[in-house]
Amino acid sequence: MLGPMAALEIRPEEHAALVDGRPLSLTVRELRLLEALASHPQRIMTRSELYAEVWGRQPRADDRSVDVYVSRLRAKLGRALPRTRLIHTHNGIGYRFSPDG
Amino acid sequence: MLGPMAALEIRPEEHAALVDGRPLSLTVRELRLLEALASHPQRIMTRSELYAEVWGRQPRADDRSVDVYVSRLRAKLGRALPRTRLIHTHNGIGYRFSPDG
DNA sequence: TCCAGCTGTGAAAATCCTGTGAAAGCAGGG
DNA sequence: CCCTGCTTTCACAGGATTTTCACAGCTGGA
Numbered sequence: 001m002l003g004p005m006a007a008l009e010i011r012p013e014e015h016a017a018l019v020d021g022r023p024l025s026l027t028v029r030e031l032r033l034l035e036a037l038a039s040h041p042q043r044i045m046t047r048s049e050l051y052a053e054v055w056g057r058q059p060r061a062d063d064r065s066v067d068v069y070v071s072r073l074r075a076k077l078g079r080a081l082p083r084t085r086l087i088h089t090h091n092g093i094g095y096r097f098s099p100d101g
Numbered sequence: 102m103l104g105p106m107a108a109l110e111i112r113p114e115e116h117a118a119l120v121d122g123r124p125l126s127l128t129v130r131e132l133r134l135l136e137a138l139a140s141h142p143q144r145i146m147t148r149s150e151l152y153a154e155v156w157g158r159q160p161r162a163d164d165r166s167v168d169v170y171v172s173r174l175r176a177k178l179g180r181a182l183p184r185t186r187l188i189h190t191h192n193g194i195g196y197r198f199s200p201d202g
Numbered sequence: 203t204c205c206a207g208c209t210g211t212g213a214a215a216a217t218c219c220t221g222t223g224a225a226a227g228c229a230g231g232g
Numbered sequence: 233c234c235c236t237g238c239t240t241t242c243a244c245a246g247g248a249t250t251t252t253c254a255c256a257g258c259t260g261g262a
Contacts (some may be wrong), residue, residue: 011239027208044117044124064250065210091218091249092129093116128219158214165239172240190228192238 007081008099010038019080022061026076029054037087037097046094070095108182109200111139120181127177130155134170138188138198147195171196 009018013034017024026034036053037045047066051059059065074087084101110119113136113184117124124145127135137154141166152160156194193199 029209040126042122046116051221063210064212068210068252069251071253076253082160088126089250090116090124090126097126098123130220164221165223168239169221169241174242190239 007084008038008077008086010035020078024076024080026073029069030073030076033066034073036097038099041097043101044090044093044096049093066095108185109139109178109187112135123181125181127174130170131177134167135159135174136198138153139164139200142200143189145194145197148160167196 001030001089007019010016011018012031013029015031017026017034023030028052033050036050046060047063050066051057054069055065070087077084077086086097086099086101088096088098108120111117112119113132116129116132118127118132118135119125131176133155134151137151146165149160151167152158152164155167171188178185180186183184187198187200187202189197189199191197
């Protein structure tokens with residue numbers, strides 16, 4: 001039973017992220033980034049940490065892949081969950097996932 | 102469940118200052134200033150001391166950066182912890198951090 | 203082969219941070 | 233009260249960082 005705040009559900013073993021029971025159309029990278037973020041709720045994660053979890057290696061010094069995928073994720077999450085911001089930017093550090101927006 | 106005295110938690114290694122488990126949106130400078138203040142609780146610190154700890158060098162003679170950032174910090178702390186004043190002014194000297202308001 | 207979608211990169215556009223000067227506000231002494 | 237000096241806050245410009253777009257290479261299926 002989901003509360004009103006728990007609209008997003010992630011099922012890694014099913015390769016799916018659901019909003020109100022409906023799967024989002026996420027690519028593999030997008031889903032794995034979302035998993036990485038959501039598995040450490042309220043924790044500020046650096047780009048290196050996120051990159052390491054998703055790509056399995058250290059990023060180039062000036063790599064911006066994480067930013068680009070965060071942007072793509074936000075676009076899809078934003079369409080499914082308007083007026084809810086789940087991924088927060090921490091300038092100069094990285095990103096943070098907050099389950100309740 | 103946190104007691105009323107344990108509302109603010111600082112985790113330098115995670116680049117975070119938490120109130121009730123939720124990170125404040127502090128900039129890097131703001132967080133470092135808070136760390137500098139909080140690492141010497143109840144001690145009156147001069148602007149020079151604070152500036153040296155945060156900026157890593159001596160301030161200009163008439164530098165007011167510390168005051169400005171204290172003001173910004175207070176604004177964000179005040180929103181997260183109303184009716185609690187953690188940073189106290191000591192006129193003509195500097196500032197003092199008091200963990201219990 | 204052709205097509206559609208995924209991926210990573212460079213770079214432009216948008217946004218945020220930082221430090222400064224200055225105005226406004228406050229505190230204490232006399 | 234009234235000064236005076238100190239503190240607080242605002243506004244802004246320059247710089248730094250993030251967000252977004254466009255594209256080229258790649259892959260897998262039709």
